[in-house]
Amino acid sequence: MSPPAAADGSGNGEDGSEGGSEGDARPRLSAREEETLSYIAQGFTHAQVGRRMGVSKATVDTCVERIRAKLQVGNKAELTRAALNRLERRDRP
Incomplete structure (x- = not known):
């Protein structure tokens, strides 16, 4: 069962998305999070x-923490591996 959306209807992502669906193997990141990653x-x-x-380094730090979650x-090695895996899957036809 997926967690409920935020009470204000804003979802979990900066872009208003609620994250990946239950059948989605890839968590949904906002466009800004994808760029950062x-x-x-x-x-x-x-x-x-x-x-x-x-943006400031502090803003990037916060964004990276959200991405990690x-x-x-x-750690950074796991984050980098996840980023490369996402880019590889995105570039497949």
């Missing part, structure tokens, strides 16, 4: 990602 997978530091995205990964 892509930069992390390329090896950029949080400060570098922030400069590229026009959604993808259920701990």
Whole structure:
């Protein structure tokens, strides 16, 4: 059973999405989270990602924590592996 949506109807994601459906193997990330994850997978530091995205390092830190929770990964190596797996699946025909 999936958790209920937020009481304000905003969902779990920045873009109003509620995350992946029960049958979806990939948790849904907002466009901003996908962009952040892509930069992390390329090896950029949080400060570098922030400069590229026009936000502070603290904002990137918060975004990465949300991504880690959604993808259920701990350290940076696991996060990078998850990012590369997502990019690989996205690029398949």
